[in-house]
Amino acid sequence: MSVGHTGVTTDPVVSCGDEHEDCGIREVLDRIGDKWSVLVVVELAQGVRRFRQLQRAIPGISQRMLTLTVRRLERDGLVTRTVHPTVPPQVEYELTTMGHSLTYLVKALADWSAQHRDAIAQARQTWDAEHPDSGIR
Amino acid sequence: MSVGHTGVTTDPVVSCGDEHEDCGIREVLDRIGDKWSVLVVVELAQGVRRFRQLQRAIPGISQRMLTLTVRRLERDGLVTRTVHPTVPPQVEYELTTMGHSLTYLVKALADWSAQHRDAIAQARQTWDAEHPDSGIR
């Protein structure tokens, strides 16, 4: 099957077999595509963190959202949560093996972003200049 | 700098230099983390597509959302839009070189998803069983 484009790059053919199906792509994005999950994963990639540590390391996240995010990660088996029944209470979060495997993916995202950030920014400027009032933004 | 965790896997250290900054990660996710962008990219990875072709290939997408999605991709320089002034009108969409580079990333997402789908599903079952009524889901 020819890809039929004139571009320079070769094509990894991300097609999902022979069906026009949603691969598992949307599943991953529904999991880490939210506002905070990746940032939590990035921080936990550095090592074990406590709740407050995480919150301080991720500027702008609310207590509520940190709780929700970390709960969902725990539910999906990406993070472990260990409670130390001390006073005041201590709760430690750590990536599971699967959670660590995610960091490679996140690194790929970061790399792609770094490589194309400028090109995208410029493309936007150009497009915005050519389409002054277009609803999009 | 030590990573300080006891996990089994080696660590890609996704940290953003020495700052506790958001890498470009959120930028990418804001771009492709929406409901339809990746699916459009996946379809365009196969070759040039017209508007209706895209809509038929992506079940569930509305005309409005396809327009918005494809416009944003165009604005970001990931997709080209060429209008053939025929009657009825024909508009063809194609990935740019940068758009094609994105497909590698999408493939990485699909691969990770395929590898961990089962483990995640099971983790969820376990967690849900242990936390019958917890708001999360």
Next chain:
DNA sequence: CCGTATCCTTGCCGATACTG
């Protein structure tokens, strides 16, 4: 310190109708 509960705003997205 580590959450949960509640309220409220925001904007994504779907449905529908209408143009060139």
Next chain:
DNA sequence: CAGTATCGGCAAGGATACGG
């Protein structure tokens, strides 16, 4: 065919207050 315009629902997420 390939859009644009408008309305409305709904869920994500922020702010705040309270509890163990």
